[in-house]
Structures are given as structure tokens and as C-alpha cells.
Amino acid sequence: MTLGTILVTFSVPLLAVLADSVLGDPQNFPHPVRLIGKILNSLEKLIRRVELDLYIAGWVTLLLLTLGAWSLVAFLTALPYLGFLLSIYLSYAGLALGCLVQESRKVVHQLEIGDLNGARKELSMLVSRDTTTLDEDGIRQTLAETLSENLNDGFVAPLFYLTLLGPEGLWVYKVVSTMDSMWGYKTEKYRILGYAAAKIDDILAFFPARITAYSLLMIGRLRKLQSVQAVQSFPSDARKMESPNAGWPMAATAWLLGGQMGGRTVYFGEIKEKPILGPRGQKWTKEMISELFLISKSTGYLVSCLFIVILPWLRFLL
Template structure:
């Protein structure tokens, strides 16, 4: 009975809680502990003069195994272990928070609060948003919503339904590390290399499943399915990341809106590959449809994982 609870009930309830309440920001959150640990690790590694590339690989192994082990110990505690498992699963999913934050940016823009929209968007992306016009805000929002559908929800759910909370938090540890260190700046180009490579590997399958979930959901909603199906894979491969382009390209073609183009990161201009129909902007209705599309696709594939991949937990 307990194995059935962990395989099916825990991920199902966690997904429902995430949809209803979003991220439990007012409670002790594992990501914050991981982030604090990574800051301490980086400071110590630089202080003692470790080779940064080697230190990055040590961090991947140490934090990945550590997160898995701590989660497994906690969920094995008699009586309360199931409640802890539920909280760890819920805290590891971020679709509800993504949808809520994206809708806030869209609302601020729709009410002509350009400064507020820029500030709210800056909480979701690493690029500079201070000079974005409404068209740039909508395009950037479309990119981050479609990309983070995988990073914040599909990939964590994938590992949760196969390996339980331990697997989810091993993935989240690497993903958090990549978010903090995975930049090609002078400071992080060596330290973050291991996290970026590991995150690329772990997200490889989920990113492609995310793309197909979006495509099938778009087909059911009568969006630009035919052209998206034919063209998204070619566009997806234009990106530097082996994974980010997959959900982004599908969303761009389904919605008939361009993604990519010029963006500013850490004061430097960067030309990103064009995904979707070149020159086609995003309007209010397109953004709202995309947010709903991503939410629907996430929930659809979540239930597929729970019903299908949950059996793997029972098998092992």
C-alpha cells in the first residue's frame, strides 16, 4: 500500500497543490538550502584555490548525491515520511508559480504599467529587461514560459514519477546549480561547466517530451499544428542549448509568433537564433493563449507520467 501511495498519490497530490497554490515560498524551501550550500561551496573552493572546472564536477556529485540521500532518509521516517515526501514533491514543481508570474507580467503590460512589467519579468529571466518595449516583453515572456515548462515542471515530474522525491531533488540540485553557475562569464565559465553539461543530459528526454506534449495540446486546441509539426525540430536544433529550443520552437510555430533575436545578458548584446515565423510579434491574446497552452500541456503530461511511469516505481 505504501509503495502505491509513493508512486501515484504523492505525485498526483503534489501536482494538484502546485496548480492551486504555486510555490510554497513562505515555508522552508529546499532550493534555498541548496542555493546557500552552493554559495558556501563556491566561496570555499575559491578561497583554497581549487581548480574551478574540477570543483564544478565535485559539486555536481556532492550536491546531487547529497540531495537524493537526504530526501530518501526523510521520506523513510516512520509515520511522517509520507507527509515529508508530499511536501518535497510539491516544493519541487513550479508550473503553478510560472503561470501565476507570467499572468502578472501580462496583466501589468495590458494595464500599460511598463515599468512594473519590466520589473516583474526580470524576476523570471537572466537577461536585462530594463529597456524592453511591450513587444520585447511579450516575446521574452513567451520564451521563458515555454522553456521553463520543461525546466520547472516536466523534468522534475519525470524524475519524481520514476525515482521518487530523491530523484526529483537530485535533478533539482543540478538544475539549481546550472541556474546559479551556468553562465559563460569569466567567473562561471569553468565552475559552471559540469552543472551545464549534467543538466543538458538530465533534461534531454524531458525537453523532447515537453515539445510533443505542447504539440498535441496545440492540435486539440486548433492551433497551427500542421506547420509546427513539420518545422519545429529544425528550429529547435538552432539553439546553443540541446534542450531549450524544443518547447520554445513548438510554442513559436503553434502560436505563429517569433522567438529569439537580440537580447542583452550581463551588459552584452547577443543575437539568439530565430524560432518560429520571422517578424511575427506577440499580442495580448497570443500570450494568454500560450500561458494556458503550457499549463494544459504540463498537466496532461503530468498525468501520463503518474499513470505510466509510476508503475516503474512499483516494479523496482
């Protein structure tokens, strides 16, 4: 282990977090996740056209794409001179807190100027559920749900694997996460094909989701929010969700800020009753959403400091 290796290992995640915070995700700029999405769309068409066994096809696709991602990123980041810059870019591109907050603020802006349809349209870019019939309260609740859930999926979990395993580990996680977001629905169309991605995503996000939740509680305590009640109430709510992970940051956020999550939701034309998280019947206000932006970014910074200081040392031991 050389001094140069140590400096690169610690500096790449730090620079990636700073770039994500400042730049977000510039529009019309090539992004690896979009490439993964296109590959998955093409593979799905091929799988269905040749009528492959969907269960086996799901596992084989997951294995090939994760191995391909690890190999490609390892090759690119090992290139002389360019490797360090590519490490920073690929690490930054795998983090999405800056983008998530920027896009969420667009929804809030549309509400502030009274454009309900505009807010629905902006929100539809962030979620897979139907937003066309949501009223102002429903838009705020949906925004709170997606922001709290994706704080883990889009930032904490990829940063966890970046600091522990390097850019290669981050992009293995991003492949699994992207595949799960596209194929991991429990519908007739995707239940079998997306099984592999859903299960592996559950495993990979298990620890980061809980780290996210308890980091939110730490920030909530510093902000003098309802942290005592949240600590007592959120674990039982978190376990109500079908996902073993999504409920943890969502329930923690709901109890900290005092707003309900869950209830009736429309996905792909089908009504789904999701478990109620947080204080029942409490609507999300403009002020609560503003506080959510603040604690989300603060949690991101807290987790970044912890991960960047601690996890690279475990990487050296591995």
C-alpha cells in the same frame, strides 16, 4: 511490493501536482531551492577564495550535493508517520508550473495597467537577462520564451524524475538544474566552474524536453492551432539553439502560436544574438500570451496524467 507502497507511489505525485496547481509557491515560505542557492553561493565564495581548480571543484560540488540531496530526502521520506507528508511536500516543492504561471500573470497585469517599468521589474524576477530596456513587444516575447522553456525545466522534467525515481530523483534533478541556472553560463566567470552542471543538466533534461515539445503539439492540435506547420518546422529550429534541450519546447510554442522567439538579448551587460525560432518578425500579442497560459497548463495536465499512470510501474521494475 505491498498495496501500501503502490498507493504511496502513485498518490504522492498526484497530490504534488494538485498542490502545485492550487498553491503555487507562497511568498516568504521556506523553499528547498532557495536553500540550495544559498549553499551554492557559499561554496562558490569558498572555491574562489582558496583558488581551487574550477573544473574539479564544479564536478566535486555536483557530486556531493546530488548525493547529499538523495540521502537527505530518502531519510526524511522514510520517517515513520511523517514520511508520507514530507514526501508530498518535497514533491510539491519541486514542481513550479503553478508558480511560473502566477508570476507570469503579474507581468501581464503590469502591461494591462500601462506600467512598463513594473512589467520589466516583474519579468526580471523570472529571467537572468537584462529587462531594463525592453519595450512592450520585447516583454511579451521574453515572457513567452521563459514560460515555454521553464515548462520543461520547472515542471515536466522534475515530474519525470519524481514519477520514475521518487522524491529523491526529483531533488537530484533540482540540484543539477539549480546549479546549472546559477553556474551554467558560458561566460569567463562561469564557463569552467559550471561545466559539470551544464553537461549533466543537458543529459537529464534530454527526454523531458522532447516530451514537453510533442505534448505541446498534441494540445495545439486539440486547440486547432498551427499544429501542422509546427510539426514540420519546429525540429529544425530547435536544433539551432546552443542548448540541446531548451529549443524544443520554445520552438514548438513559437510555431504553434505564430510568434518569433530569439534575436538580440542582453546578458550581464553583453549583447548576444540568439537563433530565431518561429515565424520571423511576428510579434507576441496579448491574445497569444493568454493562449500560451492555457496550452502550458493543459500540457502540464496531459504530461501529469501520462507520467503518473505509466512511469511508477517502471520504478517498480527498477
